[in-house]
Amino acid sequence: MKIKLIALLCLTVAFSTCAQTPNYKERIKIINQNINSYFADTKTGLYLETTDSVENKGNHSFLWPLCALVQAANEMEVLEPSKQYLKPVMVAIQQYYSPRLPTPAYQAMVAKEKQDSRFYDDNEWVAIALMDAYNRTHNKQYLETSKMIYRFLLTGYTNEAGGGFYWEEGNRKSKNTCSNGPGILVALQLYKATGRKQYLDTALLAYNWTNKNLQAPSGLFYDNIKVPSLKIDSAIYTYNAGTMLQANVLLYNITHEKKYLTEARRIAKASEQYFYRNNRLPGNYWFNAVLLRGYQELYRVDKDKTQFRFFVDDANRIWQQERNDKNLLGPHRIKSLIDQAAMVEIYARLEEMGG
Numbered sequence: 001m002k003i004k005l006i007a008l009l010c011l012t013v014a015f016s017t018c019a020q021t022p023n024y025k026e027r028i029k030i031i032n033q034n035i036n037s038y039f040a041d042t043k044t045g046l047y048l049e050t051t052d053s054v055e056n057k058g059n060h061s062f063l064w065p066l067c068a069l070v071q072a073a074n075e076m077e078v079l080e081p082s083k084q085y086l087k088p089v090m091v092a093i094q095q096y097y098s099p100r101l102p103t104p105a106y107q108a109m110v111a112k113e114k115q116d117s118r119f120y121d122d123n124e125w126v127a128i129a130l131m132d133a134y135n136r137t138h139n140k141q142y143l144e145t146s147k148m149i150y151r152f153l154l155t156g157y158t159n160e161a162g163g164g165f166y167w168e169e170g171n172r173k174s175k176n177t178c179s180n181g182p183g184i185l186v187a188l189q190l191y192k193a194t195g196r197k198q199y200l201d202t203a204l205l206a207y208n209w210t211n212k213n214l215q216a217p218s219g220l221f222y223d224n225i226k227v228p229s230l231k232i233d234s235a236i237y238t239y240n241a242g243t244m245l246q247a248n249v250l251l252y253n254i255t256h257e258k259k260y261l262t263e264a265r266r267i268a269k270a271s272e273q274y275f276y277r278n279n280r281l282p283g284n285y286w287f288n289a290v291l292l293r294g295y296q297e298l299y300r301v302d303k304d305k306t307q308f309r310f311f312v313d314d315a316n317r318i319w320q321q322e323r324n325d326k327n328l329l330g331p332h333r334i335k336s337l338i339d340q341a342a343m344v345e346i347y348a349r350l351e352e353m354g355g
Contacts, residue, residue, distance in 0.1 A: 022316055024351035028076060030327050031344050032085075035069070038328065039337045045091045046110060052334045060110050061337055063096050067125035068286045068341035074133045075348035086133060093126060105152035105169075118169040120156045123149045124182035131189035143193060150190055150199070153183050160227050163209040167224065174233070176224040180210045181243025188250045200254070207247060215244075219263075219270040239287040241271045245294025249301060264298050268307055276310045280317060283331045285342035288314070289349075296349050305355065312355045315346050 039047045039061075046060040047069065070093060073085035098107040098118060105123050109116040127149040134142035156166040156179065164175040165183050184203045191199035214222045216236065221244055223235040248264035251257070271291060275281055281288050288311075295308040318329060328335040329343050349355075 022312075022319070022347075022350070024347040025079065027319060027347050028079070028344050028351075031329065031340050031347075032076065034326065034328055035337065035340050035344075038326075038335070039340070040088075044095075045088065046095060047092055047337055050334050050336045051328065055334055060113065063093070063106055063108050063119075063122045063126075065336065065338035065341065066093050066096075067122055067129070068289070068338045068345065070126055071129040071132070071289075072341040072344035072348070074129050074136075075345050075352070077133070078136065079348055079351060081136075102155050103151045104148055106149075117171075118152070120153055120165055120167060120169065120179040121176070121182055123152055124179065124186050127186045128182055128189065131186065131193065134193060135189075146186065146190060150186055150202075153186065154202075161225055161230060162213065163205065164213065164225075165206060166227075172227055174224040174226050175213075177210060177214045177221045177240040177244070178223070178237075180206045180214070181221070181240055181247065184210070184247045185243055185250070188247065188254065192250075192254065203247070203251075207251070210244065214240075218274065219266045220274055236274065237287050238271070238275050238282060238284070239290035241267055241275075242287075242291035242294040245271065245291070246297045249294070249297040252301070261301065264294075265302075268295060268298055272307075272310055276314070279313065281310075281314045285318070285329070285339045285346070289342040289345045292346055292349050296353060299353055305353070308350075308353065308355060311346070312350060315343070315350060318343065 038051050041048060041060065044060070047066065049056050049059070049061040049065060066089060070086065070089045073089045076085040077083055093106060095110050095112065096106040098105060098111055098115075105118045106126060107116045107118045108122065127146040130142040130146050133139065134146070153165060156169065157163070158166070160172065161175055165179045166172060167174055167176040167179045184206045187199045187203035187206070190196070191203065210221070213225050214232070216222055220236050221240040223233040223237065223240065225232055245264055245267040248260045248267065252260035252264065275291070292308065292311055295311065298307060299305070322331050323329050324335070328340065330336060330339040
Protein backbone atom coordinates (compact mmCIF):
# COMPACT_ATOMS: atom_id res chain seq x y z
CA MET A 1 0.00 0.00 0.00
CA LYS A 2 2.83 2.35 0.93
CA ILE A 3 4.58 1.66 -2.39
CA LYS A 4 1.38 2.40 -4.30
CA LEU A 5 0.96 5.73 -2.50
CA ILE A 6 4.55 6.73 -3.27
CA ALA A 7 4.07 5.78 -6.92
CA LEU A 8 0.84 7.80 -7.07
CA LEU A 9 2.55 10.79 -5.46
CA CYS A 10 5.41 10.62 -7.99
CA LEU A 11 2.93 10.43 -10.85
CA THR A 12 1.06 13.45 -9.50
CA VAL A 13 4.25 15.47 -9.20
CA ALA A 14 5.33 14.47 -12.70
CA PHE A 15 1.94 15.45 -14.13
CA SER A 16 2.04 18.76 -12.30
CA THR A 17 5.51 19.54 -13.64
CA CYS A 18 4.43 18.60 -17.15
CA ALA A 19 1.31 20.73 -16.90
CA GLN A 20 3.40 23.74 -15.91
CA THR A 21 5.74 23.39 -18.90
CA PRO A 22 4.85 26.20 -21.30
CA ASN A 23 3.40 25.09 -24.63
CA TYR A 24 4.91 27.89 -26.66
CA LYS A 25 3.74 26.54 -30.00
CA GLU A 26 0.13 26.46 -28.84
CA ARG A 27 0.40 30.01 -27.52
CA ILE A 28 1.87 31.18 -30.83
CA LYS A 29 -0.95 29.52 -32.74
CA ILE A 30 -3.57 31.24 -30.59
CA ILE A 31 -1.95 34.69 -30.86
CA ASN A 32 -1.44 34.39 -34.61
CA GLN A 33 -5.09 33.45 -35.08
CA ASN A 34 -6.03 36.55 -33.10
CA ILE A 35 -3.78 38.73 -35.26
CA ASN A 36 -5.59 37.47 -38.34
CA SER A 37 -9.01 37.83 -36.70
CA TYR A 38 -8.68 41.22 -34.99
CA PHE A 39 -5.98 43.12 -36.86
CA ALA A 40 -5.80 41.89 -40.47
CA ASP A 41 -7.77 43.85 -43.08
CA THR A 42 -8.30 41.19 -45.74
CA LYS A 43 -9.72 43.68 -48.25
CA THR A 44 -6.48 45.66 -48.45
CA GLY A 45 -3.84 43.23 -47.22
CA LEU A 46 -3.04 45.72 -44.46
CA TYR A 47 -3.30 45.62 -40.66
CA LEU A 48 -4.93 47.73 -37.96
CA GLU A 49 -2.96 49.27 -35.11
CA THR A 50 -5.29 48.31 -32.24
CA THR A 51 -8.59 46.61 -31.47
CA ASP A 52 -10.25 50.00 -30.93
CA SER A 53 -11.62 51.79 -34.00
CA VAL A 54 -11.66 55.17 -32.24
CA GLU A 55 -8.01 54.78 -31.29
CA ASN A 56 -7.16 53.81 -34.87
CA LYS A 57 -8.78 57.03 -36.18
CA GLY A 58 -9.76 55.32 -39.42
CA ASN A 59 -6.14 54.59 -40.32
CA HIS A 60 -4.29 51.39 -40.96
CA SER A 61 -1.32 50.57 -38.76
CA PHE A 62 1.84 52.59 -38.79
CA LEU A 63 4.87 50.74 -40.12
CA TRP A 64 6.36 50.22 -36.66
CA PRO A 65 3.99 47.40 -35.58
CA LEU A 66 4.71 45.69 -38.90
CA CYS A 67 8.40 45.77 -37.97
CA ALA A 68 7.41 43.56 -35.06
CA LEU A 69 5.08 41.44 -37.17
CA VAL A 70 7.62 40.70 -39.91
CA GLN A 71 10.13 39.47 -37.30
CA ALA A 72 7.42 37.40 -35.62
CA ALA A 73 6.53 35.88 -38.99
CA ASN A 74 10.15 34.91 -39.55
CA GLU A 75 10.37 33.26 -36.14
CA MET A 76 7.19 31.29 -36.87
CA GLU A 77 8.76 30.07 -40.10
CA VAL A 78 11.85 29.01 -38.14
CA LEU A 79 9.55 26.69 -36.19
CA GLU A 80 7.47 25.72 -39.26
CA PRO A 81 9.68 26.04 -42.36
CA SER A 82 6.96 24.74 -44.69
CA LYS A 83 4.63 27.66 -43.88
CA GLN A 84 4.60 31.13 -45.48
CA TYR A 85 3.96 33.52 -42.63
CA LEU A 86 6.23 36.20 -44.09
CA LYS A 87 4.43 36.58 -47.40
CA PRO A 88 1.28 38.43 -46.24
CA VAL A 89 3.30 40.72 -43.97
CA MET A 90 5.61 41.70 -46.82
CA VAL A 91 2.57 42.36 -49.02
CA ALA A 92 1.48 44.85 -46.37
CA ILE A 93 4.92 46.40 -45.91
CA GLN A 94 5.29 47.01 -49.64
CA GLN A 95 2.32 49.36 -49.41
CA TYR A 96 4.51 51.65 -47.30
CA TYR A 97 7.15 51.86 -50.04
CA SER A 98 8.18 55.41 -50.92
CA PRO A 99 10.37 55.93 -54.02
CA ARG A 100 11.11 59.57 -53.31
CA LEU A 101 14.63 61.00 -53.33
CA PRO A 102 17.35 60.71 -52.23
CA THR A 103 16.74 56.95 -52.14
CA PRO A 104 13.74 54.63 -51.77
CA ALA A 105 12.63 53.38 -48.36
CA TYR A 106 9.50 52.63 -46.37
CA GLN A 107 7.52 55.48 -44.85
CA ALA A 108 5.61 55.50 -41.58
CA MET A 109 2.08 55.29 -43.05
CA VAL A 110 0.53 53.56 -46.06
CA ALA A 111 1.83 55.44 -49.11
CA LYS A 112 -1.47 55.67 -50.98
CA GLU A 113 -3.21 57.03 -47.89
CA LYS A 114 -0.70 59.72 -46.89
CA GLN A 115 2.81 60.90 -47.64
CA ASP A 116 4.59 60.57 -44.33
CA SER A 117 7.94 60.66 -42.59
CA ARG A 118 10.55 57.96 -43.12
CA PHE A 119 12.33 56.72 -40.01
CA TYR A 120 15.73 55.08 -40.13
CA ASP A 121 14.93 52.69 -37.29
CA ASP A 122 11.64 51.49 -38.82
CA ASN A 123 13.48 50.57 -41.99
CA GLU A 124 16.33 48.94 -40.07
CA TRP A 125 13.96 46.65 -38.14
CA VAL A 126 12.51 45.44 -41.43
CA ALA A 127 15.99 44.78 -42.83
CA ILE A 128 17.03 42.87 -39.70
CA ALA A 129 14.05 40.55 -40.07
CA LEU A 130 14.65 40.12 -43.79
CA MET A 131 18.32 39.30 -43.29
CA ASP A 132 17.32 36.68 -40.73
CA ALA A 133 14.94 35.31 -43.36
CA TYR A 134 17.62 35.49 -46.07
CA ASN A 135 20.08 33.51 -43.94
CA ARG A 136 17.42 30.84 -43.57
CA THR A 137 15.90 30.76 -47.08
CA HIS A 138 18.51 32.39 -49.38
CA ASN A 139 15.67 34.33 -51.01
CA LYS A 140 17.56 37.05 -52.91
CA GLN A 141 14.65 39.49 -52.70
CA TYR A 142 15.16 39.70 -48.94
CA LEU A 143 18.82 40.54 -49.50
CA GLU A 144 18.09 43.16 -52.16
CA THR A 145 15.46 44.87 -49.99
CA SER A 146 17.96 44.98 -47.11
CA LYS A 147 20.56 46.56 -49.39
CA MET A 148 17.99 49.20 -50.37
CA ILE A 149 17.40 49.97 -46.70
CA TYR A 150 21.15 50.16 -46.07
CA ARG A 151 21.47 52.77 -48.82
CA PHE A 152 18.68 54.77 -47.17
CA LEU A 153 20.44 54.42 -43.82
CA LEU A 154 23.61 56.00 -45.20
CA THR A 155 21.65 59.18 -46.00
CA GLY A 156 21.12 59.59 -42.25
CA TYR A 157 24.81 59.69 -41.35
CA THR A 158 26.59 63.02 -40.78
CA ASN A 159 29.61 64.24 -38.81
CA GLU A 160 27.45 66.33 -36.48
CA ALA A 161 27.92 65.13 -32.89
CA GLY A 162 30.96 63.26 -34.14
CA GLY A 163 29.10 60.85 -36.40
CA GLY A 164 26.20 58.45 -36.01
CA PHE A 165 22.81 58.03 -37.67
CA TYR A 166 19.84 60.31 -37.19
CA TRP A 167 16.50 58.84 -36.12
CA GLU A 168 14.17 60.45 -38.68
CA GLU A 169 14.86 61.58 -42.22
CA GLY A 170 15.09 65.39 -42.40
CA ASN A 171 14.89 65.76 -38.61
CA ARG A 172 18.36 66.68 -37.45
CA LYS A 173 17.54 67.10 -33.79
CA SER A 174 18.80 63.80 -32.36
CA LYS A 175 20.93 60.75 -32.98
CA ASN A 176 19.56 57.74 -31.18
CA THR A 177 20.71 54.36 -29.98
CA CYS A 178 17.56 53.00 -31.64
CA SER A 179 18.81 54.10 -35.06
CA ASN A 180 22.47 53.24 -34.54
CA GLY A 181 22.13 49.88 -32.75
CA PRO A 182 19.92 48.28 -35.41
CA GLY A 183 21.98 50.03 -38.10
CA ILE A 184 25.02 48.15 -36.84
CA LEU A 185 23.07 44.88 -37.07
CA VAL A 186 21.94 45.56 -40.64
CA ALA A 187 25.50 46.29 -41.72
CA LEU A 188 26.91 43.24 -39.95
CA GLN A 189 24.31 40.95 -41.49
CA LEU A 190 25.04 42.33 -44.94
CA TYR A 191 28.76 41.82 -44.35
CA LYS A 192 28.18 38.21 -43.35
CA ALA A 193 26.05 37.66 -46.47
CA THR A 194 28.31 39.39 -49.00
CA GLY A 195 31.78 39.63 -47.50
CA ARG A 196 31.98 43.29 -48.60
CA LYS A 197 34.27 45.21 -46.23
CA GLN A 198 32.22 48.39 -46.69
CA TYR A 199 29.46 46.90 -44.54
CA LEU A 200 31.82 45.93 -41.72
CA ASP A 201 33.42 49.39 -41.82
CA THR A 202 29.99 51.01 -41.47
CA ALA A 203 29.10 48.71 -38.57
CA LEU A 204 32.32 49.49 -36.69
CA LEU A 205 31.93 53.23 -37.32
CA ALA A 206 28.44 53.24 -35.78
CA TYR A 207 29.44 50.80 -33.04
CA ASN A 208 32.37 52.93 -31.85
CA TRP A 209 30.30 56.14 -32.04
CA THR A 210 27.43 54.64 -30.03
CA ASN A 211 29.72 53.31 -27.32
CA LYS A 212 31.54 56.63 -27.06
CA ASN A 213 28.46 58.87 -27.01
CA LEU A 214 25.52 56.87 -25.66
CA GLN A 215 26.78 54.07 -23.42
CA ALA A 216 26.20 54.47 -19.68
CA PRO A 217 28.90 53.41 -17.18
CA SER A 218 26.76 50.38 -16.30
CA GLY A 219 27.10 49.04 -19.85
CA LEU A 220 23.54 49.98 -20.83
CA PHE A 221 22.65 52.71 -23.30
CA TYR A 222 21.05 56.13 -23.15
CA ASP A 223 18.27 56.93 -25.60
CA ASN A 224 19.80 59.73 -27.67
CA ILE A 225 22.07 62.71 -27.97
CA LYS A 226 20.52 66.03 -28.96
CA VAL A 227 21.91 67.97 -31.91
CA PRO A 228 23.48 70.48 -31.80
CA SER A 229 23.44 70.90 -28.00
CA LEU A 230 24.94 67.42 -27.37
CA LYS A 231 22.64 67.04 -24.36
CA ILE A 232 22.03 63.38 -23.47
CA ASP A 233 18.53 61.98 -23.07
CA SER A 234 19.36 59.53 -20.29
CA ALA A 235 16.30 57.28 -20.64
CA ILE A 236 17.32 53.61 -20.76
CA TYR A 237 15.24 51.05 -22.68
CA THR A 238 15.45 47.31 -23.12
CA TYR A 239 15.61 47.39 -26.91
CA ASN A 240 18.67 49.60 -26.96
CA ALA A 241 20.50 47.16 -24.72
CA GLY A 242 19.27 44.36 -26.97
CA THR A 243 20.68 45.66 -30.24
CA MET A 244 24.07 46.43 -28.72
CA LEU A 245 24.19 43.07 -26.95
CA GLN A 246 23.49 41.31 -30.23
CA ALA A 247 25.97 43.52 -32.09
CA ASN A 248 28.76 42.55 -29.70
CA VAL A 249 28.11 38.85 -30.13
CA LEU A 250 28.02 39.18 -33.93
CA LEU A 251 31.27 41.14 -33.87
CA TYR A 252 32.82 38.40 -31.75
CA ASN A 253 31.64 35.77 -34.23
CA ILE A 254 33.06 37.76 -37.15
CA THR A 255 36.38 38.94 -35.68
CA HIS A 256 36.95 36.31 -32.95
CA GLU A 257 38.11 39.14 -30.70
CA LYS A 258 37.31 38.21 -27.11
CA LYS A 259 36.67 41.84 -26.10
CA TYR A 260 33.31 41.77 -27.89
CA LEU A 261 32.15 38.64 -26.08
CA THR A 262 33.28 40.10 -22.75
CA GLU A 263 31.28 43.24 -23.51
CA ALA A 264 28.22 41.20 -24.52
CA ARG A 265 28.27 39.33 -21.21
CA ARG A 266 28.60 42.64 -19.35
CA ILE A 267 25.56 44.09 -21.14
CA ALA A 268 23.56 40.91 -20.52
CA LYS A 269 24.31 40.94 -16.80
CA ALA A 270 23.61 44.66 -16.49
CA SER A 271 20.33 44.29 -18.39
CA GLU A 272 18.92 41.66 -16.06
CA GLN A 273 19.94 43.67 -13.01
CA TYR A 274 18.49 46.93 -14.31
CA PHE A 275 15.34 45.83 -16.12
CA TYR A 276 14.08 42.76 -14.24
CA ARG A 277 12.58 44.18 -11.08
CA ASN A 278 9.83 42.84 -8.85
CA ASN A 279 9.82 39.67 -10.97
CA ARG A 280 8.87 41.46 -14.16
CA LEU A 281 10.31 43.27 -17.16
CA PRO A 282 9.07 46.72 -18.28
CA GLY A 283 5.69 46.75 -19.98
CA ASN A 284 6.75 47.27 -23.61
CA TYR A 285 6.69 43.73 -24.98
CA TRP A 286 8.37 44.59 -28.27
CA PHE A 287 11.27 46.42 -26.64
CA ASN A 288 11.76 43.29 -24.56
CA ALA A 289 11.60 41.06 -27.63
CA VAL A 290 14.52 42.99 -29.11
CA LEU A 291 16.45 42.46 -25.87
CA LEU A 292 15.75 38.73 -26.09
CA ARG A 293 17.32 38.67 -29.56
CA GLY A 294 20.59 39.69 -27.93
CA TYR A 295 20.30 36.99 -25.29
CA GLN A 296 19.56 34.38 -27.95
CA GLU A 297 22.66 35.42 -29.88
CA LEU A 298 24.70 35.10 -26.69
CA TYR A 299 23.11 31.73 -25.90
CA ARG A 300 24.31 30.39 -29.25
CA VAL A 301 27.85 31.03 -28.02
CA ASP A 302 27.65 30.36 -24.27
CA LYS A 303 24.90 27.68 -24.22
CA ASP A 304 23.87 28.95 -20.79
CA LYS A 305 20.12 28.91 -20.23
CA THR A 306 20.43 30.61 -16.86
CA GLN A 307 21.30 33.83 -18.69
CA PHE A 308 17.74 34.19 -20.02
CA ARG A 309 15.74 32.40 -17.30
CA PHE A 310 14.12 35.68 -16.25
CA PHE A 311 12.67 35.98 -19.76
CA VAL A 312 10.99 32.61 -19.37
CA ASP A 313 9.47 33.68 -16.07
CA ASP A 314 8.25 37.01 -17.42
CA ALA A 315 6.75 35.46 -20.57
CA ASN A 316 4.80 33.01 -18.42
CA ARG A 317 3.65 35.79 -16.10
CA ILE A 318 2.30 37.71 -19.09
CA TRP A 319 0.33 34.68 -20.32
CA GLN A 320 -1.15 34.18 -16.87
CA GLN A 321 -1.80 37.80 -15.87
CA GLU A 322 -2.04 39.99 -18.98
CA ARG A 323 -4.32 37.96 -21.25
CA ASN A 324 -8.02 38.74 -21.64
CA ASP A 325 -10.91 36.36 -22.25
CA LYS A 326 -10.22 36.43 -26.00
CA ASN A 327 -6.57 35.49 -25.46
CA LEU A 328 -5.41 38.94 -26.55
CA LEU A 329 -2.28 40.03 -24.71
CA GLY A 330 -1.33 43.41 -23.30
CA PRO A 331 -1.25 45.35 -20.03
CA HIS A 332 -3.97 47.77 -21.20
CA ARG A 333 -7.66 47.42 -22.03
CA ILE A 334 -7.12 48.25 -25.70
CA LYS A 335 -4.96 45.56 -27.29
CA SER A 336 -2.34 46.39 -29.90
CA LEU A 337 -0.89 44.63 -32.92
CA ILE A 338 2.67 45.30 -31.78
CA ASP A 339 2.08 43.56 -28.44
CA GLN A 340 0.63 40.45 -30.11
CA ALA A 341 3.51 40.29 -32.60
CA ALA A 342 6.11 40.82 -29.89
CA MET A 343 4.80 37.95 -27.80
CA VAL A 344 4.77 35.65 -30.84
CA GLU A 345 8.45 36.48 -31.29
CA ILE A 346 9.26 35.98 -27.61
CA TYR A 347 7.49 32.63 -27.38
CA ALA A 348 9.04 31.47 -30.65
CA ARG A 349 12.56 32.37 -29.54
CA LEU A 350 12.06 30.67 -26.17
CA GLU A 351 10.84 27.57 -28.02
CA GLU A 352 13.94 27.70 -30.25
CA MET A 353 16.20 27.89 -27.19
CA GLY A 354 14.32 25.24 -25.26
CA GLY A 355 13.50 27.74 -22.54
